[in-house]
Ligand code: ATP
């Protein structure tokens with residue numbers, strides 16, 4: 001179990017998230033680089049006021065519309081995602097009818113299996129990406145992350161990424177897929193390259209998306225896709241950057 005942080009601590013939430021990640025590291029699910037990536041995210045979250053800003057909520061709604069309106073959506077899961085919001089990611093995959101695929105920057109069979117197990121413990125029935133097959137890969141990625149599952153990412157029309165490296169995001173977009181990313185840094189290559197960027201913390205974005213997707217689930221596909229076509233990602237990113245620039249975020 002992760003160490004308990006006193007509920008009354010003024011940085012309770014932030015410290016609990018760190019504690020979860022350190023616990024994930026000890027279990028072999030998170031790699032040390034994942035902690036560093038989280039640190040970069042935390043800094044941006046601080047500047048955003050550690051809340052879901054309007055631009056993020058808007059992106060979350062459009063992202064849910066795209067997932068529900070897609071033929072073959074896939075949610076890509078790595079160590080930080082599994083550690084921070086395993087139950088929620090499984091629930092979201094169920095609500096939007098998306099497949100779950102493990103994809104790791106620092107890939108190892110052991111870690112993939114551990115993440116697969118964790119997803120299944122949290123209700124996932126099928127977890128893709130555990131065994132890599134050199135025949136199936138995304139062009140333009142130099143690391144082992146290029147290997148994808150025959151039944152998942154290779155044929156997906158839409159991919160949801162949490163905590164992603166810019167190279168893979170760009171390669172997925174270049175391969176013709178629509179890419180939704182959750183990234184607290186609106187300036188990252190991932191944020192800039194994605195079809196829809198959600199500038200929010202994963203721990204807030206995924207639960208928000210579960211609720212939004214439930215509310216949208218009986219909408220017509222044409223209505224959902226109209227919302228997507230009206231969305232301007234660059235403009236939405238500008239709104240996020242303005243919040244940071246104007247110091248409107250201030251955390252406790
Ligand atoms: P890029 O490769 O896209 O240019 P980067 O190299 O700056 O980005 P990476 O380490 O590749 O960063 O990816 C980690 C990204 O995830 C960072 O942009 C960071 O802001 C973001 N991030 C970290 N923790 C979270 C979190 N809990 N929720 C959302 N985003 C996060």
Ligand code: MG
Pocket residue numbers: 164165166167
């Ligand atoms: Mg990177």
